[in-house]
Amino acid sequence: MKNILVLAEIDGDELRPEFWELATVAKALSASVSCGIGVVVIGAHTDAVLEEVTKTDADTVHVLQDDRLADPWPEAHAAALIQLCRELAPQIVILPRTVLGAEMAARLAVHNRWQLLQDVTQVEVSSDGSLKAVRPVSGGAVMATIHAGTGPCVVVPRPRAFAAAVATSGGACTTVRHAFEPPSLRTSCGEIKRVAVEGMSVDRARVVISGGGGLGGPEPFALLRQIADLVGGAVGASRVAVDSGWVPPSLQVGLTGKTIAPDVYLAVGISGAIQHLVGCSSAPLIVAVNSDESAPIFGISNYGVVGDWKEVMPAFLERLMMEERVT
Numbered sequence: 187m188k189n190i191l192v193l194a195e196i197d198g199d200e201l202r203p204e205f206w207e208l209a210t211v212a213k214a215l216s217a218s219v220s221c222g223i224g225v226v227v228i229g230a231h232t233d234a235v236l237e238e239v240t241k242t243d244a245d246t247v248h249v250l251q252d253d254r255l256a257d258p259w260p261e262a263h264a265a266a267l268i269q270l271c272r273e274l275a276p277q278i279v280i281l282p283r284t285v286l287g288a289e290m291a292a293r294l295a296v297h298n299r300w301q302l303l304q305d306v307t308q309v310e311v312s313s314d315g316s317l318k319a320v321r322p323v324s325g326g327a328v329m330a331t332i333h334a335g336t337g338p339c340v341v342v343p344r345p346r347a348f349a350a351a352v353a354t355s356g357g358a359c360t361t362v363r364h365a366f367e368p369p370s371l372r373t374s375c376g377e378i379k380r381v382a383v384e385g386m387s388v389d390r391a392r393v394v395i396s397g398g399g400g401l402g403g404p405e406p407f408a409l410l411r412q413i414a415d416l417v418g419g420a421v422g423a424s425r426v427a428v429d430s431g432w433v434p435p436s437l438q439v440g441l442t443g444k445t446i447a448p449d450v451y452l453a454v455g456i457s458g459a460i461q462h463l464v465g466c467s468s469a470p471l472i473v474a475v476n477s478d479e480s481a482p483i484f485g486i487s488n489y490g491v492v493g494d495w496k497e498v499m500p501a502f503l504e505r506l507m508m509e510e511r512v513t
């Protein structure tokens with residue numbers, strides 16, 4: 187029987203939340219091609235996530251547990267996945283677009299000469315059984331429809347492009363353990379340093395307030411942080427703010443930063459370059475504050491304030507604090 191494999195990436199000893207979006211994609215594809223779903227768990231400490239990943243429509247969970255897979259070492263993790271694919275001969279392999287997942291996807295596709303559909307926002311099975319996917323190209327300026335051939339495909343969904351699957355009651359899933367038999371690896375994994383992020387992370391926040399080059403320095407980010415804390419949101423940034431050293435790279439939204447889809451995205455002093463918009467344009471409500479009425483950000487924002495952030499943002503904060511006092 188053909189099958190679909192879905193990677194359940196572990197971060198530390200926790201399941202990465204992207205898994206639930208991949209589960210949605212797997213379920214939709216499995217209904218079209220009538221094949222089973224296998225979840226792949228690779229790591230040194232997999233037990234913590236095993237119960238969680240069975241709460242999907244998967245038939246089988248394939249576990250590859252080995253101390254050499256403790257760190258997010260792409261070559262080793264890709265080798266583990268390649269080994270599993272050799273044993274299981276999947277038709278479709280779905281991985282998250284994380285730093286580790288995207289590299290594993292590329293390594294798997296190149297190693298097996300399989301087709302790679304990266305960053306897809308839609309994917310479906312055509313009448314001839316091949317996959318058809320939509321993805322942004324040219325920095326998000328164009329959406330391209332990609333027709334894959336009929337062979338095996340590696341699919342990497344765009345974060346937040348698919349709704350997260352709701353966990354089932356689980357239980358009907360078989361767990362199969364595999365021994366890791368790595369080939370000789372050419373890279374090694376150095377020290378892993380976790381960077382502490384102040385406040386909530388932009389990845390999953392429902393409200394994100396991002397600052398850009400128009401803020402002129404790092405200090406105004408404290409004001410954005412104050413506002414974010416009041417509304418239970420996170421602070422993000424454009425690449426100009428990151429490249430200028432005002433905020434850490436973990437805050438960057440965009441093509442070379444994070445792709446997010448909060449309920450509300452507030453862009454302050456951000457021009458709206460396509461490389462920035464590609465990371466935030468899925469937000470259903472975008473609000474922009476910019477002193478230049480012709481700034482491209484107004485082209486995609488639902489609400490815009492043409493004005494100097496130095497006047498607009500302190501007034502907004504004051505209003506929020508007033509509301510807080512009233513409630």
Ligand SMILES: Cc1cc2nc3c(=O)[nH]c(=O)nc-3n(C[C@H](O)[C@H](O)[C@H](O)COP(=O)(O)OP(=O)(O)OC[C@H]3O[C@@H](n4cnc5c(N)ncnc54)[C@H](O)[C@@H]3O)c2cc1C
Pocket residue numbers: 397398399400401423424425426427438439440441442443444454455456457458459460461462465475476477478481493494495496
């Ligand atoms: C390959 C590639 C990848 C890239 N990846 C990313 C990415 O991931 N994320 C990203 O953001 N960019 C990315 N960029 C850079 C992108 O092209 C833009 O240069 C960047 O987004 C501009 O940032 P900005 O709008 O904050 O700054 P600026 O271009 O400096 O714009 C500042 C804005 O602030 C406004 N402003 C100025 N003063 C005030 C004020 N007092 N009050 C209110 N508004 C004010 C200005 O009118 C202007 O619109 C990438 C570029 C390339 C080539």
